[in-house]
Amino acid sequence: MTTYQCPMCGRKFEKAQATGCAGCMMARACGAIACPNCGYEFPAVPEEA
Template sequence: MKCPLCGSEFEKADESKCTGCGKLHNCDRQCCPNCGYELVKEAKVIQFIRSLFK
């Protein structure tokens, strides 16, 4: 993933920087390990479409 705020690219989100939205195990957000910006995980369909155009 690429963070839209700082531009950092990462594979796995840093769960330790999560601010805690109240959802315990089914959270659909990821935190950038560089700046802590929270972003929504992409759906697998969108990931597949992006892979077609790379």
């Protein structure tokens, strides 16, 4: 399963847990992902990459 690690707060999470896309015009098309813990948005490059 693809996991991401927030570069700001260190939280590891899966894509389904990410927040911040709702209500955005670019929702899920911007290549970014927001941390569920601190809200920091960063490019969705998986941890393993």
